[in-house]
Amino acid sequence: xxxxxxxxxxxxxxxxxxxxxxxxxxxxxxxxxxxxxxxxxxxxxxxxxxxxxxxxxxxxxxxxxxxxxxxxxxxxxxxxxxxxxxxxxxxxxxxxxxxxxxxxxxxxxxxxxxxxxxxxxxxxxxxxxxxxxxxxxxxxxxxxxxxxxxxxxxxxxxxxxxxxxxxxxxxxxxxxxxxxxxxxxxxxxxxxxxxxxxxxxxxxxxxxxxxxxxxxxxxxxxxxxxxxxxxxxxxxxxxxxxxxxxxxxxxxxxxxxxxxxxxxxxxxxxxxxxxxxx
Amino acid sequence: xxxxxxxxxxxxxxxxxxxxxxxxxxxxxxxxxxxxxxxxxxxxxxxxxxxxxxxxxxxxxxxxxxxxxxxxxxxxxxxxxxxxxxxxxxxxxxxxxxxxxxxxxxxxxxxxxxxxxxxxxxxxxxxxxxxxxxxxxxxxxxxxxxxxxxxxxxxxxxxxxxxxxxxxxxxxxxxxxxxxxxxxxxxxxxxxxxxxxxxxxxxxxxxxxxxxxxxxxxxxxxxxxxxxxxxxxxxxxxxxxxxxxxxxxxxxxxxxxxxxxxxxxxx
Ligand SMILES: Nc1ncnc2c1ncn2[C@@H]1O[C@H](COP(=O)(O)OP(=O)(O)OP(=O)(O)O)[C@@H](O)[C@H]1O
Ligand SMILES: [Mg+2]
Numbered sequence: 001x002x003x004x005x006x007x008x009x010x011x012x013x014x015x016x017x018x019x020x021x022x023x024x025x026x027x028x029x030x031x032x033x034x035x036x037x038x039x040x041x042x043x044x045x046x047x048x049x050x051x052x053x054x055x056x057x058x059x060x061x062x063x064x065x066x067x068x069x070x071x072x073x074x075x076x077x078x079x080x081x082x083x084x085x086x087x088x089x090x091x092x093x094x095x096x097x098x099x100x101x102x103x104x105x106x107x108x109x110x111x112x113x114x115x116x117x118x119x120x121x122x123x124x125x126x127x128x129x130x131x132x133x134x135x136x137x138x139x140x141x142x143x144x145x146x147x148x149x150x151x152x153x154x155x156x157x158x159x160x161x162x163x164x165x166x167x168x169x170x171x172x173x174x175x176x177x178x179x180x181x182x183x184x185x186x187x188x189x190x191x192x193x194x195x196x197x198x199x200x201x202x203x204x205x206x207x208x209x210x211x212x213x214x215x216x217x218x219x220x221x222x223x224x225x226x227x228x229x230x231x232x233x234x235x236x237x238x239x240x241x242x243x244x245x246x247x248x249x250x251x252x253x254x255x256x257x258x259x260x261x262x263x264x265x266x267x268x269x270x271x272x273x274x275x276x277x278x
Numbered sequence: 279x280x281x282x283x284x285x286x287x288x289x290x291x292x293x294x295x296x297x298x299x300x301x302x303x304x305x306x307x308x309x310x311x312x313x314x315x316x317x318x319x320x321x322x323x324x325x326x327x328x329x330x331x332x333x334x335x336x337x338x339x340x341x342x343x344x345x346x347x348x349x350x351x352x353x354x355x356x357x358x359x360x361x362x363x364x365x366x367x368x369x370x371x372x373x374x375x376x377x378x379x380x381x382x383x384x385x386x387x388x389x390x391x392x393x394x395x396x397x398x399x400x401x402x403x404x405x406x407x408x409x410x411x412x413x414x415x416x417x418x419x420x421x422x423x424x425x426x427x428x429x430x431x432x433x434x435x436x437x438x439x440x441x442x443x444x445x446x447x448x449x450x451x452x453x454x455x456x457x458x459x460x461x462x463x464x465x466x467x468x469x470x471x472x473x474x475x476x477x478x479x480x481x482x483x484x485x486x487x488x489x490x491x492x493x494x495x496x497x498x499x500x501x502x503x504x505x506x507x508x509x510x511x512x513x514x515x516x517x518x519x520x521x522x523x524x525x526x527x528x529x530x531x532x533x534x535x536x537x538x539x540x541x542x543x544x545x
Contacts, residue, residue, distance in 0.1 A: 059441075059445060061441050061444070061445075079444055079445070081447065083445070084445065085441075085442070085445040087438055087441070087442060089438045090438065091436075091438045091439055091441070091442035092439075092442075093439055093442075093443070093456065093457065093460070094439075094537055094538075094539075095460040095461075095464070095537045096456075096537070097537075104446060104456060105446035105447060108446065108447050108448050108449075108452045108456075109447055136536065136537040137537075138537070138538070138539035152446070156446065156447070
């Protein structure tokens with residue numbers, strides 16, 4: 001077999017949004033991103049830099065302004081049907097219970113309802129919500145909703161997982177448990193993952209590669225770090241390894257300047273402010 | 279506030295209103311030059327609560343009212359069924375076909391701006407004095423309420439939920455069933471009380487303006503002979519009728535809207 005095809009390959013993808021006033025906002029300038037099959041790639045970047053935008057392109061929810069996305073060697077036209085997408089915002093159907101929300105992705109495929117519900121219950125159990133199957137989304141906490149959404153995506157066993165800050169609203173402990181769960185599930189049956197997060201520790205602990213995006217507008221990928229930590233990993237333990245700290249400071253250096261740019265601060269600006277305050 | 283206290287206060291409002299009416303219409307405040315007593319609320323114009331209650335009771339005991347109730351109920355139900363189903367269908371169609379919506383938009387607005395009462399005579403001409411002229415009057419009222427709500431509901435489906443549905447593999451038909459339809463239905467239900475109320479209004483106004491049966495006809499007939507007690511009795515029956523329907527609507531919508539974030543109960 002020749003070189004395996006990447007699961008996701010964004011070739012020279014740029015995105016510009018049309019603004020209501022008739023203007024144009026260049027969100028992402030041409031970038032190349034490639035995610036191999038079975039690879040776990042984290043995307044880090046300051047808020048508003050275009051992380052969700054890139055995931056939307058990979059999901060086929062909108063076409064890029066230029067360039068193309070290629071999924072397992074096929075140029076993507078329309079929806080990416082082999083991908084599961086965990087949205088940043090609440091995306092559960094409010095009129096369905098947790099079980100029905102999870103089962104619906106199987107039912108629309110033609111699976112019998114009984115069977116779909118049984119599988120849904122299994123996944124709800126995996127995300128720790130076994131007794132919450134009959135609740136409606138508005139009766140769940142933000143973190144619980146995220147977990148139902150995770151089950152909703154995972155139950156369909158997509159070949160590619162697109163996750164947009166899946167653990168955003170969770171507390172630190174649950175975050176750890178959920179990351180462990182995700183790693184376990186991923187370890188068992190390796191899918192390609194694009195994982196957007198704000199949390200540098202989480203990015204390093206989970207992934208094979210970390211991509212850093214620059215601040216918008218016209219953001220690009222300014223860092224591509226391979227994470228050579230061995231697998232399978234223990235998320236709690238891996239954070240104490242020296243290698244982890246080396247990677248952390250390396251990536252943080254790259255990220256810091258971008259985060260500052262987003263808030264209109266330069267290195268110098270920050271120093272000046274400190275100076276005048278003193 | 280506790281339920282009993284609320285109920286007590288609500289009943290008090292009725293008691294006070296009835297008491298004022300009773301005193302005003304039965305206790306003379308003086309005498310006219312010819313010796314006739316003078317009332318704050320002359321019974322000729324205002325009747326008295328007791329007379330009205332007796333009249334309502336007689337109508338039910340003698341059974342003369344059931345036929346009229348039945349007619350009004352049938353008219354209102356038909357108006358609601360036809361108006362709501364056409365409102366849902368056309369609302370859906372317009373929401374999914376922006377071009378159609380844009381073309382018809384000014385006409386829909388024009389028709390909705392028209393006071394429906396002016397249609398009653400022309401409907402009587404077209405559909406006769408039987409129930410159908412009243413049904414269609416009710417339909418013109420119900421249709422627009424349901425139509426606007428469904429149109430709004432379908433267009434304002436959360437884009438994220440919609441994108442999620444697509445990513446979960448739904449085709450257009452499945453999106454319609456699992457996303458658009460429940461979203462639109464919730465809007466229909468939120469306007470259910472209004473639209474059912476308007477179905478009754480259509481029926482009664484239609485009857486009032488020309489018919490030989492129904493609650494509107496009863497009231498109109500009583501007015502024709504200055505039978506104020508009869509008018510009030512008809513109004514009381516109409517109010518009870520509408521309230522019962524409203525209670526039934528509440529009972530129907532409750533289980534259907536459990537998913538909606540309503541009041542949160544802690545126990
Ligand atoms: N529909 C849109 N129209 C115009 N501009 C948009 C639109 N969607 C996003 N943008 C802009 O594009 C940029 C990238 O947005 P995106 O949602 O991808 O950011 P993000 O990296 O996911 O941010 P966050 O971490 O806060 O979620 C932002 O500056 C945003 O304002
Ligand atoms: Mg985002």
